[in-house]
Amino acid sequence: MKLLVCIKQVPDLESRFKPDAAGIWYNETDLAFRMNEYDEYAVEQAILLREKLGEEAELTVLSIGPDRVVEALKKSLAMGCDNAVHIQDPAASSKDPWQIASAIAAYATDKGFDIIFTGMQSQDRGSAQVGVIVAELLGFACTTTIVGFDYDNGTVIAKRELEGGIKGVVRMKTPALVTCQMGLNIPRYPTLPNIMKAKKKEIVTIPVADLLTEAPLATTISFHPPAKKGGGIVLEGDVGDLVEKVIAILKDKTAVLR
Amino acid sequence: MEATRQIYWNVGHGVVIPMYILAAAAFGYMVWGFRQRLLIWRQGRALDRFDRYDERVKRMIGEVFSQIKVFRVTDGGVFHSVFFWCFLVLFAGTMMVMFQADLFTPLLQVNILSGEFYKAFSLVLDIAGILAIFMLAGLFVRRFVIQPKGLEIVRDDYIVLQLLFAILITGFLIEGARMAATELQQNPDLARFSPGGLLAGQLFTTLSAGTLLVTHKILWWFHFALVLGFFCAIPYTKLRHIFTTSINSFLAPFEPKGSIATINLEDDSVEQFGAATISDLSWKDIFDADACTSCKRCQDRCPAYATEKPLSPMKIVKQIGELAAGNPGGNLSETVSQDALWACTTCYACQDVCPADIEHVNKILEMRRNLTLMEGAFPGDEVRTAVSNIEVNGNPFGLAYASRGDWADGLQLSLLEHDSDVDILYFVGCYASFDKRNQAVAKNFIKICTAAGVKVGILGKEEKCCGEPVRKLGNEYLYQMTANENIGLITAYNVKKIVTTCPHCFNTLARDYKDLGLNIPVEHYSTYVNTLLDSGRLKLEPEPFSFTYHDSCYLGRYMDIIDQPRAILRHAGGAITEMDKNGYDSFCCSAGGGRIIAEEKLGSKISEARVKMATDTGAPLLVSNCPFCLTMFEDGIKTGGAEGLLQVRDLAEIVAERIVP
Numbered sequence: 044m045k046l047l048v049c050i051k052q053v054p055d056l057e058s059r060f061k062p063d064a065a066g067i068w069y070n071e072t073d074l075a076f077r078m079n080e081y082d083e084y085a086v087e088q089a090i091l092l093r094e095k096l097g098e099e100a101e102l103t104v105l106s107i108g109p110d111r112v113v114e115a116l117k118k119s120l121a122m123g124c125d126n127a128v129h130i131q132d133p134a135a136s137s138k139d140p141w142q143i144a145s146a147i148a149a150y151a152t153d154k155g156f157d158i159i160f161t162g163m164q165s166q167d168r169g170s171a172q173v174g175v176i177v178a179e180l181l182g183f184a185c186t187t188t189i190v191g192f193d194y195d196n197g198t199v200i201a202k203r204e205l206e207g208g209i210k211g212v213v214r215m216k217t218p219a220l221v222t223c224q225m226g227l228n229i230p231r232y233p234t235l236p237n238i239m240k241a242k243k244k245e246i247v248t249i250p251v252a253d254l255l256t257e258a259p260l261a262t263t264i265s266f267h268p269p270a271k272k273g274g275g276i277v278l279e280g281d282v283g284d285l286v287e288k289v290i291a292i293l294k295d296k297t298a299v300l301r
Numbered sequence: 302m303e304a305t306r307q308i309y310w311n312v313g314h315g316v317v318i319p320m321y322i323l324a325a326a327a328f329g330y331m332v333w334g335f336r337q338r339l340l341i342w343r344q345g346r347a348l349d350r351f352d353r354y355d356e357r358v359k360r361m362i363g364e365v366f367s368q369i370k371v372f373r374v375t376d377g378g379v380f381h382s383v384f385f386w387c388f389l390v391l392f393a394g395t396m397m398v399m400f401q402a403d404l405f406t407p408l409l410q411v412n413i414l415s416g417e418f419y420k421a422f423s424l425v426l427d428i429a430g431i432l433a434i435f436m437l438a439g440l441f442v443r444r445f446v447i448q449p450k451g452l453e454i455v456r457d458d459y460i461v462l463q464l465l466f467a468i469l470i471t472g473f474l475i476e477g478a479r480m481a482a483t484e485l486q487q488n489p490d491l492a493r494f495s496p497g498g499l500l501a502g503q504l505f506t507t508l509s510a511g512t513l514l515v516t517h518k519i520l521w522w523f524h525f526a527l528v529l530g531f532f533c534a535i536p537y538t539k540l541r542h543i544f545t546t547s548i549n550s551f552l553a554p555f556e557p558k559g560s561i562a563t564i565n566l567e568d569d570s571v572e573q574f575g576a577a578t579i580s581d582l583s584w585k586d587i588f589d590a591d592a593c594t595s596c597k598r599c600q601d602r603c604p605a606y607a608t609e610k611p612l613s614p615m616k617i618v619k620q621i622g623e624l625a626a627g628n629p630g631g632n633l634s635e636t637v638s639q640d641a642l643w644a645c646t647t648c649y650a651c652q653d654v655c656p657a658d659i660e661h662v663n664k665i666l667e668m669r670r671n672l673t674l675m676e677g678a679f680p681g682d683e684v685r686t687a688v689s690n691i692e693v694n695g696n697p698f699g700l701a702y703a704s705r706g707d708w709a710d711g712l713q714l715s716l717l718e719h720d721s722d723v724d725i726l727y728f729v730g731c732y733a734s735f736d737k738r739n740q741a742v743a744k745n746f747i748k749i750c751t752a753a754g755v756k757v758g759i760l761g762k763e764e765k766c767c768g769e770p771v772r773k774l775g776n777e778y779l780y781q782m783t784a785n786e787n788i789g790l791i792t793a794y795n796v797k798k799i800v801t802t803c804p805h806c807f808n809t810l811a812r813d814y815k816d817l818g819l820n821i822p823v824e825h826y827s828t829y830v831n832t833l834l835d836s837g838r839l840k841l842e843p844e845p846f847s848f849t850y851h852d853s854c855y856l857g858r859y860m861d862i863i864d865q866p867r868a869i870l871r872h873a874g875g876a877i878t879e880m881d882k883n884g885y886d887s888f889c890c891s892a893g894g895g896r897i898i899a900e901e902k903l904g905s906k907i908s909e910a911r912v913k914m915a916t917d918t919g920a921p922l923l924v925s926n927c928p929f930c931l932t933m934f935e936d937g938i939k940t941g942g943a944e945g946l947l948q949v950r951d952l953a954e955i956v957a958e959r960i961v962p
Contacts, residue, residue: 229682232673232677232679
């Protein structure tokens with residue numbers, strides 16, 4: 044049984060984002076990169092299944108991006124993936140979800156994967172499209188935002204998170220693709236022996252041009268911080284005065300006291 | 302007639318051969334017992350503790366005979382030490398009798414034990430015996446009547462105390478019987494030099510001569526049997542500490558306090574990191590269990606134990622011993638419990654006070670290493686997050702690494718990437734870089750340096766967590782990753798001297814980084830500022846204030862920096878009221894051992910307990926010089942209801958306010 048998990052390396056959200064020179068994406072200077080959080084749930088779930096299936100299974104982790112994404116691949120290998128594929132693309136951030144999904148599908152199409160795991164969405168672009176498009180391109184059954192996963196004898200049973208805290212349960216025949224949501228599991232911390240073993244695991248590098256022939260369907264035209272609205276005011280001083288000030292502001296700027 | 306006594310009086314020289322045969326058998330039994338223990342100790346990993354042999358022997362002789370470590374805690378310690386010295390005198394006296402009777406008399410025909418010397422000999426031995434009985438009584442009352450909290454009563458306590466009492470009492474009874482027959486009437490002047498025997502002799506004055514002789518003989522054999530029993534019991538009871546605790550003084554490490562074995566991460570052949578079972582610990586770790594006398598001094602000082610957490614350093618040492626003897630394949634962290642292991646703040650109070658030179662802290666660290674490196678375990682999810690933050694952003698807060706140097710905007714210092722020609726590199730650390738309260742400390746430290754004309758540089762966004770919290774939680778891999786990055790930078794900038802405001806960074810850079818190749822002098826600002834004051838480069842306008850001072854574990858106990866911060870505060874005009882637990886006896890703030898990134902979920906709060914000790918002094922101000930301590934006390938004052946009673950400030954803030962412009 045062959046399993047694939049697709050991951051993305053994204054900037055840590057605490058980083059300071061600045062637009063790049065062209066103003067259509069962020070400048071990577073001073074950013075710290077890490078594995079996309081939702082992809083960590085995908086990796087963990089894939090490894091849990093891989094461990095359950097034992098020797099008959101093989102788990103591949105895939106990532107598209109510049110050379111830095113190898114760090115995220117290494118972490119997945121240390122967590123327990125068997126081998127890794129790096130689709131090398133220094134300009135991955137300028138690709139739209141259709142192109143990324145097309146490249147993944149082009150890689151996966153003749154590999155005979157039974158189940159593909161992806162994160163629900165990326166923390167930077169947040170389109171939530173790549174997983175579902177890959178499923179569509181490969182003709183896989185697909186369900187999204189899963190918070191529960193079980194597999195038995197060719198059938199995937201996935202619990203989905205719906206609006207308002209409601210859960211739904213989906214049953215699919217393989218081949219299938221699931222996109223993973225927070226709450227699915229707690230990603231493991233790689234053990235040192237596994238980190239050491241991971242150093243010897245294979246990372247195959249494929250130039251993106253070998254896989255991608257599609258043109259973008261959507262183009263990013265601008266990347267900028269939201270316009271600054273009025274900041275908050277911190278009032279200090281005697282409680283009596285503070286009350287006066289608050290009432291004055293409420294009268295002046297809001298409708299609550301009118 | 303010259304003062305002396307007849308050795309083997311009444312029992313006769315005929316006892317010599319059976320006596321030596323029996324004694325040899327008892328010694329044989331004792332040696333065999335230790336041989337059994339040896340097999341238990343040898344289950345541990347190899348470790349060389351036999352280098353620098355002469356120094357080790359010297360240290361052992363010094364510590365054992367002076368009883369300096371036992372005496373440090375007077376409760377129980379005084380009784381033990383005095384008893385030890387008395388028993389030693391009695392042992393030496395008995396040896397002299399033996400040499401006299403079986404060597405000097407038959408071979409040289411001289412009698413040392415005669416005349417004035419015999420009088421002194423007799424008096425000293427009797428006084429030692431009487432004192433020993435009193436000390437033993439004191440120990441008896443302490444253990445069975447007073448029963449201090451945490452002092453357990455086990456089988457060995459009954460055996461050992463009864464045996465020693467019986468040996469001493471029968472010793473005096475034999476002497477009394479002999480004196481009743483030969484001295485009390487015949488030579489009362491000499492009898493006065495045996496006060497114990499004189500007293501015991503009164504019991505026998507009414508007996509007929511024949512009964513007296515038989516009684517004496519029986520007593521003699523009974524006393525002898527007890528002594529043999531004593532030797533036989535040594536390896537099988539707590540009495541083994543006579544040897545094991547003494548030997549532990551020989552085996553104690555020579556490395557600087559707090560040294561942790563740096564794991565070679567390049568070695569592919571290693572499959573087990575940290576200690577999962579007994580065989581992953583060193584033989585010394587198992588030996589330590591036999592050196593432990595359950596005096597519970599470690600437990601008494603443990604901040605986790607004192608705040609109802611499931612950790613007792615003594616219990617862990619005992620549990621290791623029990624596993625080694627009874628279930629060598631057993632899982633250590635399951636036996637000890639993960640909660641106990643994670644509760645340790647590595648404050649070193651246990652190890653510092655241990656009279657038996659037991660190394661508690663590294664045992665806990667080795668077990669944590671197994672949990673972290675082999676099982677990927679964390680004390681809590683908040684720690685998982687903090688560790689991941691250190692991996693990504695180089696600080697536990699998860700704040701953007703690029704903003705690490707922002708606190709220094711507008712201050713007079715250099716970023717090493719722009720100008721590395723500086724007097725000192727200030728290794729700022731995560732707290733002073735990102736935590737608002739501690740940024741004030743960093744700024745004040747820069748103010749002090751500027752006033753003293755010291756050119757300071759920082760690494761800014763290039764600096765990473767020193768790795769101390771994760772190392773103490775067992776994550777040697779992440780520690781070495783961040784440490785090697787820091788070391789690479791510092792070395793490339795050709796730094797001459799490093800100063801830190803964080804004692805944890807200080808310990809790590811000054812000691813732990815040496816193993817990874819950093820050999821630059823590192824100082825904590827407590828000593829650095831003290832030197833600036835002494836040399837006159839920094840001048841203060843003293844302004845009176847009263848305060849109490851908290852010794853950070855990693856400055857006081859680990860680095861022996863106790864007087865310097867107090868000297869600075871005196872210089873600044875401060876009048877100190879010490880807390881009961883100060884200096885080497887200081888009580889942890891709760892944040893060591895990586896606990897700074899963990900929530901304190903079990904028991905009561907350590908920081909509140911320490912804040913209470915500070916308010917008890919009546920001083921309105923608590924001064925510390927560690928960012929973790931400052932953070933914990935700010936918190937402890939709020940949650941412990943000490944707001945308005947106590948304020949906590951850093952040493953640098955006190956100094957900076959008093960700089961002569």
